Amino acid sequence: QKEVEQNSGPLSVPEGAIASLNCTYSDRVSQSFFWYRQYSGKSPELIMSIYSNGDKEDGRFTAQLNKASQYVSLLIRDSQPSDSATYLCAVSGGYNKLIFGAGTRLAVHP
Amino acid sequence: DTEVTQTPKHLVMGMTNKKSLKCEQHMGHRAMYWYKQKAKKPPELMFVYSYEKLSINESVPSRFSPECPNSSLLNLHLHALQPEDSALYLCASSQGGSGGAGETQYFGPGTRLLVL
Numbered sequence: 001q002k003e004v005e006q007n008s009g010p011l012s013v014p015e016g017a018i019a020s021l022n023c024t025y026s027d028r029v030s031q032s033f034f035w036y037r038q039y040s041g042k043s044p045e046l047i048m049s050i051y052s053n054g055d056k057e058d059g060r061f062t063a064q065l066n067k068a069s070q071y072v073s074l075l076i077r078d079s080q081p082s083d084s085a086t087y088l089c090a091v092s093g094g095y096n097k098l099i100f101g102a103g104t105r106l107a108v109h110p
Numbered sequence: 111d112t113e114v115t116q117t118p119k120h121l122v123m124g125m126t127n128k129k130s131l132k133c134e135q136h137m138g139h140r141a142m143y144w145y146k147q148k149a150k151k152p153p154e155l156m157f158v159y160s161y162e163k164l165s166i167n168e169s170v171p172s173r174f175s176p177e178c179p180n181s182s183l184l185n186l187h188l189h190a191l192q193p194e195d196s197a198l199y200l201c202a203s204s205q206g207g208s209g210g211a212g213e214t215q216y217f218g219p220g221t222r223l224l225v226l
Binding site: 030031032034036041042043044045046049051088092095096097098100101102103 | 141143151152153155158160165166198200204206212213214215216217218219220222
């Protein structure tokens with residue numbers, strides 16, 4: 001059974017701080033990793049994709065991948081109240097499948 | 111443009127009704143997906159169409175019937191649903207050219223379904 005694990009939170013950070021979201025996965029052959037943001041009542045929105053070990057930066061977001069340790073993380077710098085949402089980690093699970101973690105709820109307080 | 115559209119936004123139906131959900135994308139994607147999402151849970155894959163053919167059915171009850179009329183459209187026909195089927199139904203699409211391994215999936219806004 002392929003699994004993706006995330007801490008459900010809530011992760012509470014003050015405005016302007018760095019939020020660090022973590023995800024571990026069980027399938028060693030997974031090749032593609034995604035972070036989606038989902039606001040309450042809305043659909044998932046792609047934030048980042050990462051395929052190679054190391055860091056990938058896009059604006060205030062940095063995704064980090066370590067295939068040897070089977071974890072992927074998302075850092076959000078200068079967190080804003082508008083970043084408050086559930087962040088879903090998704091890992092490729094074979095043909096056309098994404099395996100989703102349960103999501104981490106992030107709360108950024110002013 | 112990474113837009114996937116879904117209609118209707120909201121749907122209320124009785125257990126004896128027949129209704130359909132519609133999804134459309136114009137990105138040239140060849141893989142399309144239906145997901146079901148309950149509150150505070152991650153999306154749960156239901157069906158995958160690849161090049162207009164059903165490639166994955168995650169053991170979904172037959173009261174849900176998918177249809178892919180062409181490469182841009184995906185329908186989900188609903189019949190004799192149960193109250194526990196109330197959920198957010200999400201459509202997604204991906205490029206569909208690489209055998210599917212790890213393609214980015216783009217989600218539509220979803221249809222919120224309530225079964226009475």
